[in-house]
Amino acid sequence: MNVKLPSSLAEADASKETDVPAHIEFRTVTKMYGAVTAVRDLSLTVGRGEFVTILGPSGSGKTTALMLLAGFVAPTQGDVLIAGKSVAAVPSYRRDQGIVFQSYALFPHLTVCQNLEFPLEMRGMKAAERLPRVKRMLERVHLKDFGDRLPSQLSGGQQQRIALARALIADPPFLLLDEPLGALDRNLREQMQIEMKSLHQEFGITTICVTHDQEEALTLSDRIIVMRAGEIEQTGTPEALYDRPATSFVANFLVRPISSTFLTSRLNQRSSRGPPLFL
Amino acid sequence: MIRPERISISALTAKKGTDTEKRQHVTGRVKDMIYAGPLRKYHVRVGSGELIVREHCATGQTVFKPGEEVRLDWLRSDVRFVKI
Numbered sequence: 556m557n558v559k560l561p562s563s564l565a566e567a568d569a570s571k572e573t574d575v576p577a578h579i580e581f582r583t584v585t586k587m588y589g590a591v592t593a594v595r596d597l598s599l600t601v602g603r604g605e606f607v608t609i610l611g612p613s614g615s616g617k618t619t620a621l622m623l624l625a626g627f628v629a630p631t632q633g634d635v636l637i638a639g640k641s642v643a644a645v646p647s648y649r650r651d652q653g654i655v656f657q658s659y660a661l662f663p664h665l666t667v668c669q670n671l672e673f674p675l676e677m678r679g680m681k682a683a684e685r686l687p688r689v690k691r692m693l694e695r696v697h698l699k700d701f702g703d704r705l706p707s708q709l710s711g712g713q714q715q716r717i718a719l720a721r722a723l724i725a726d727p728p729f730l731l732l733d734e735p736l737g738a739l740d741r742n743l744r745e746q747m748q749i750e751m752k753s754l755h756q757e758f759g760i761t762t763i764c765v766t767h768d769q770e771e772a773l774t775l776s777d778r779i780i781v782m783r784a785g786e787i788e789q790t791g792t793p794e795a796l797y798d799r800p801a802t803s804f805v806a807n808f809l810v811r812p813i814s815s816t817f818l819t820s821r822l823n824q825r826s827s828r829g830p831p832l833f834l
Numbered sequence: 835m836i837r838p839e840r841i842s843i844s845a846l847t848a849k850k851g852t853d854t855e856k857r858q859h860v861t862g863r864v865k866d867m868i869y870a871g872p873l874r875k876y877h878v879r880v881g882s883g884e885l886i887v888r889e890h891c892a893t894g895q896t897v898f899k900p901g902e903e904v905r906l907d908w909l910r911s912d913v914r915f916v917k918i
Binding site: 797799800802806810 | 916917
């Protein structure tokens with residue numbers, strides 16, 4: 556993939572690590588909660604600049620995978636590597652990632668500007684540097700006149716954009732999205748899909764998205780990882796998974812629920828020509 | 835399996851296309867037609883099973899009602915084999 560790295564931080568990163576092909580790597584990771592195995596022997600790599608979606612029903616282990624990557628939980632076995640280095644011992648707050656939660660998790664008592672300033676302040680940036688950066692970011696998400704509002708004075712879609720802006724503002728090496736569009740209504744979701752895609756292209760940032768929304772996965776991703784019961788069922792481009800699913804689970808999962816479409820019935824009827832149809 | 839949007843639905847009396855060699859067909863009876871704005875979904879009983887057909891609404895299409903007999907056909911190359 557042709558990767559664009561617009562931020563100074565990302566460029567510095569890249570020059571250090573051009574010989575490392577995988578940006579993010581799971582190496583035979585298992586996560587147990589008591590006797591329950593949430594993720595089993597998971598191995599996957601994500602390239603720099605790639606948009607990868609982990610798709611699966613609830614209980615498939617997709618959220619656990621994201622939590623492992625974010626450092627909110629530690630693997631029971633195996634290792635998670637970022638830019639070739641194990642992050643097992645690195646606490647979440649030192650991983651520098653940008654995260655967008657389904658609930659957005661904006662600070663309700665801070666204005667939009669203060670919400671965006673927060674990650675910069677935490678990294679020790681001076682106010683004089685912070686403000687122009689916040690202004691630029693607000694322009695990028697088309698909310699330049701909203702800086703003085705509180706999150707409660709924004710619509711759901713606007714809050715979503717602010718959450719995304721806050722996740723991106725400190726030039727994180729990668730972005731984690733947890734059901735990013737789950738709380739939006741249908742029309743807005745379609746619009747945000749397009750916006751997120753163009754933001755991803757503009758920033759060129761490695762992105763891992765976790766969702767159970769097939770359409771979201773098909774629209775946004777360079778590559779989709781379908782998970783089932785803690786393991787990877789199939790990996791591929793959206794076209795490959797939709798058009799050439801390897802299993803009935805993948806075939807069934809990659810359609811919108813409104814038109815649940817997989818043919819489970821076996822037709823014993825002979826067609827006009829050719830072999831019997833087993834559909 | 836075959837995706838519902840790959841199946842085309844037509845009247846039994848409709849003329850067949852020129853690529854019949856490449857296609858397979860079955861006949862069935864419409865059980866249900868669901869209108870969903872830009873889409874129409876047909877549930878068609880074929881033998882003891884049921885096929886779902888998804889059609890983008892367009893001008894000039896025949897709309898079938900429950901009870902009507904129809905022909906369903908698709909390209910052989912659109913059929914996929916998957917592990918159950």
